[in-house]
Each structure stands twice: as C-alpha cells, then as structure tokens.
Amino acid sequence: MTSSSVLPAPEIVSQTENTMVLSMGPQHPSTHGVLQLVLEIESENVVKVDPEIGYLHTGIEKSCEGLFWTQAQTLVERMDYLAPESNALCYALAVERLLGITERIPQRAQIVRVLQMELTRIASHCVWLGTHGIDLGAISVFFYCFDLRENILDLQEAAGGARMHPNYVRVGGLNGDLPDGYLAQLDALIDKFPGRMRELRGLLQANPIFQDRTIDVGGLSAEEAVAWGVTGPSLRASGIAYDVRKAFPYSGYETYEFDVPTRTEGDAYARFLVRLDEMDQAMSIIEQCRKRLDAPGPVMIDDPKVAPPPKETIALSMEALIHHFKLMSEGFRVPPGDVYQAVEGPRGELGYYIVSNGENRPYRMRTRPASLYNLQALKGIGPGNLIADLVVMIGSLDPVFGEVDR
C-alpha cells in the first residue's frame, strides 16, 4: 500500500479521579443509527463528549469514481436515505453545470424537481419528529408522522417506481413524466396535510413534558453555530436566516413565494419549532408547484448526447439506436472542470464538489454532508449537561448516518 505515516492513535479521553468513561452506542436506540459517544462523566453530568463515527462508512465517494456519471446517480441517493431526492437533485445540478446545460432543463422538469424536493423534506422531517418524540417518551407522535410519510412514499413510488430510492431525478431532467392519477393523489395529500399538522403540533408544541425536556437544552449561539459549520434548521433556530434556496437559488426557487422561518433561542425547542414551520412552508411550495403542473411539457432535455432516446423510437430510428447504445455502453463524457453545487436539504446545506477530467466517470466527487457538521457541534454543546439531555440534542440535530459516514 501507499507508504505514508500512520500516526499512533492518541488516548480518546483522559480518566481522572472523579470522572469515569462511558461508551454510549453504537447500538443504542437513541443515537439514531450507528453513532458511538465516548463520554467522560462525573456522576450524571457530562464533562466531555467525543462522537465516534465511521461505522456506516461505505466508501460511496470512492465507488462513484469508478461508475459512469449516470450510474453514480443511483449511489448518491443512498447517502441521505431519508431525503434521497435532495442528493439526486444536487448531483444532477452539479453535473448539468459541468455539461453547461443548466439553462436548457425543461420548465416542467424543474417544477417536478422542486415538488420532489419539498415532498422529501416533509417526509424527512416526519421521521425526525417521530423519532425525536420517541426519544422523549411520546410514542404516539411516531405513528402520526409515519402515516403522513407513508402518503409521501406512495407518491415517490408512483413517480419513480421505488419508495425509498426512486432515482427519479436524472441528469438532464427526470426519468419520466408523472403518471396518471398522480395529481389526484397529490391533491389528497394537500387536503390532508393541514389537519395532520394541527394534530402533530397539538401533541407536542404545548406539551409541558416536551417543553421541559427541550427548552434551554442544547443551546447553540449564532456565533457558535457558524463556527461549527452548522446549517439548515439548526442554524436558523439560532437566528441566522441562511437558506440555500434564497441565497443561491436553483431549479427556479426564486419564482416561489415562501418564508425562511427563524428563531433566536437556539435550543432544542427552537429547532423543533423551526422544522415544524418549515414543513408548513414546504407544503405551501408544493401547492404552488401543483398549480403550475397543469400545463403539459417535456421533462427531459432534448439532447441525445445526454438523454437516452424514448424507448419506442429505438426500433424505428437508426440514430436513436446508436445514441441508446452509446449512452448505455459507455455513458456520456463531461468537459473537464470543477464545480461546487449546493442545495438546501432537510438537514442543511448539502453540497457536491465534483471534478471531471473529461472522461465518462467522475474524477472526484466530494460530498459536503450537512449532518457531519451539524453532529460535530455536539462536542461544543454536550459538556455540562445531563446524559439524558444528550439524547435530546442528538435528536434535535437530526443526523443521518448514511450521510455522516458515506
């Protein structure tokens, strides 16, 4: 192997007379996946937190270097598995920039992309809220959340053919148009949503136990949040209204009307309120998308070098057959260059730094995972609290370990 220095592993935590070391996880129900916390504690007070990650490291970045640009698309969805569409869109946008086709993506494809992004945001927040509730002993919230999420997964299945990883957003547009009956299903969801949100808020927002457990817990000041690189709802709960959709708009987000909810308290309860408000805002964007979806139109770029030809033309046209064969056997090539593209995922700024050297595979694909930087802030906010409060903090930062470890 490459001969480079391997540093000796330093002591993880130092044990003194009054403190003891406790390992929490990686198989612990409240660590939301395979997270290990090496804690230094004094009775029940946490003196030092050292999150150990990497248990779910699957080498996705390395694997993508060996796949065609279109094949890599299927892998990136596996990172943030609760919001697969945000990964897929970010990757597609980055490759489209490298190809120089950003301006030529059909209007309808962009609307459906925004629709998918916001649906996946609500679905992801549903999982966060359900599991956060369970951590605090509110079991029933989980069922309400997963029922709502199930409706969204049905929509994803209808559009892309799979519930969890639909692989619906592609470089150049979408895999296909929305199926018949999709809009009726979407209308049913739009009708159901306000009532369900009222129930969710009613279960938790004014609940004294929930408030006791979350108010003034895991406080993160604006300066601290920025220093740790925290983005998304966790940053906005600390008072900074940074949202990639507003700051660096993509896919036509500048044409939608929506607010960026912020709070100034910066604690776990503020993060809870910001996410709930965000779900309402996401639904308002979905309603705006719904109004624009009545007009038909193409959903894939008209460029045979990037988009596979329609299946029915292959038997009729020689050019279509040739393009199909070339795209399936060796993929398309992307001009050399590097690009950083970010989208506002449910957890914050999800970014891809992609380098192409002109081949049919990515030369390097680096992900900026929002969860990694959000989770890191636990080192700053954890010490000085009770162990039970750590559980609240992890839940309120909402990490997804497919993304943290990649």
Next chain:
Amino acid sequence: MPSTQKPPLSGAAIDPPALRPAIDDAVIERVAPADLRGVLEAHKRDGYAMLLDLGAVDYLRRTPRFDVVYHLLALSPLAASVPEVGTPRRLRVLCGVEDGAHLPSTTDLWKAADWAEREVYDLYGIVFDGHPDLRRIQMPVDWQGHPLRKDYPMRGPARERSPRPAFAGKSNVIAGTPPAGRTLEALQEEVRRAREQ
C-alpha cells in the same frame, strides 16, 4: 461491477480545475502551502465566518499531487438580532500539496475544520500540523493506507477471498487485484516514471 477497475483513458486532463473559469457562484483562489495560513486568516477577518467544507482531490500525475479545497461562506451581518443575512458569498481556496508535505491546521479559525481535517488525513494521508486530535475518523484506527488516493485499489487492499465450500481449493482469484496484467507495484512504478518525466 467489472467496470470499476479501468485505468484512466489516455489524454484525460491532468489538472481539470485549471482548464476552465468558474462555473459556479464561488470565487476561486489558488495558494501555495506556505501562504495558506495567512490567506485564510485574512479571509476570516474579511467576513468568511463559516468553513463550509474542507476536502481533497488526488491528481496523481500532477505536481503537486493533491489539492486541498477549502469552501468558505460569508454571511453578513452575523448578529442574531438581525435575521437577514444580506447576500452570502462563497469562496473556494485550492492549495496544492505534495505527497508527504504537511499543512497548517485551521481548527483555531473554524471549529468545523476539526472533523474535516481528520477525514482528509484519514482518506488521503495529508497531515495537518497543530490539529488537536489528528486520528482516523471513517476507517478503523488500525487501517493501513488511505482509501481515496488514486493508487489505492477500488476494491480494497489485495486479500484472499474467503473460500466457499464449492470452490475451496479450486479458485486462486484474489479480490482487489489491479487491472489485468499489471501488479500494483508495476502501476506505482509506472506512475513514478510518469511523474519524473
């Protein structure tokens, strides 16, 4: 996936970022390792309060071999009492690093650099001087090698495949071997010669 082990096509670009002006929202800047610290400190004072990401790219046949890439974000104003952030700006600092060279750590400028630098060290073997706790983060602590380097085999280090009963003793297939007809040593030798030229 048999396609994962193909060698690079001939004529592929060796330094892609240098070939094209910026195509995203970021301002791009190149610095030498000796100036890195000063440049980043100046940017921090200049309002780039957030280190969005820190990654690396291995260009193998280029000199210097690695690029360490800093993505910075400026948000203004930063006071929590003023919720609007104005127009955020992005900046990308690329720093070329030779194999074996060290970089100064930026953990004292941005706390976010802590895990990011550990990850670059883990996956590329680039050492950051002054990091408070530089050890592997994704790979196990006793792992050998740095997986995201381009000369690291896609399917991991060469190791014997665990024998299955039906094939026990009949198969001599080794997982993770380099492309047909080329040993890893030969590949490295080839790379070394290419870089000397």
